[in-house]
Amino acid sequence: MQIRRVLAATSAAVIAATGLVACSSDSSDSASGDSESSEQDGPIRVGTTDAAKKAWAVLEEQAEAAGLDIEIENFADYSTPNQALEQGQLDTNNFQHLKFLAEYNVGNDSDLTPIVATEIIPLALFWKDHDSLDGIEGESIAIPNDPSNQGRAINVLVQADLITLKEEGLVTPTPADIDTEASKVQITPVDAAQTPSAYGEGTPAIINNSFLDRAGIDPNLAVFQDDPNSPEAEPYINAFVVRAEDADNETIKKLAELWHSPEVQAAVDEDAKGTSVQVERTQEELQEILDRLEEAERNS
Structure with a gap:
């Protein structure tokens, strides 16, 4: 059994300039094959943006034990894993929540499809040298400015x-939906990658989990976070995603379901320092949520 990990740290600009080339000559056959088939021609190519995390190494071990040949590819940004999947460079990816996927599908006239839920990572507010919200009134809070996370960040502050x-x-x-006169704080939208810097300078900041890890910030230092079990959290369920024609590919599903094995979940918990919340929803439920989000995105 052969397991390959490809660290493709290529930037979006380089990939856009050179084109997304399939990893093997068999990719076109796989992409156009019978969606009901459980056959997988070649390794299952999985895209992510955090291949260095322990969970991926453990997934490789579990895949090998299950007789699955996989290849993990790491991407340096959040746009190219979906592009790579659409163009046949990947067979599945696991890096995004359903809200992000809905925005991608609507914006790119795509039909990428979730098959297996993974987890919800709560979005949290951090304030250096503080352990509560006491005294935060009147502060300006840094939040991610990308559409997918900006709305969620504002709702975190609503819940708080x-x-x-x-x-x-x-x-x-x-930001235009905020009643500034009735609010206790202001917001400053910044690039998500800059939120840890704002936190380091003493500004309260809402920071995505992936940037917490890169900045070495303990997620347990959060002074507030959203509730991952609420209906409002459904858009933020993360999932393994495939092309629509592979929605019934049993081999890919078998791999994705290994994410819920005790071994992988223990690694996920370690990677997230106990903040990750495992989610198990049926494929039909995931698609219903995605359909609802896509409709809202089209009407927005």
């Missing part, structure tokens, strides 16, 4: 009773 919206219940509020 720091921000009031002009209209309640918005899934993806924008």
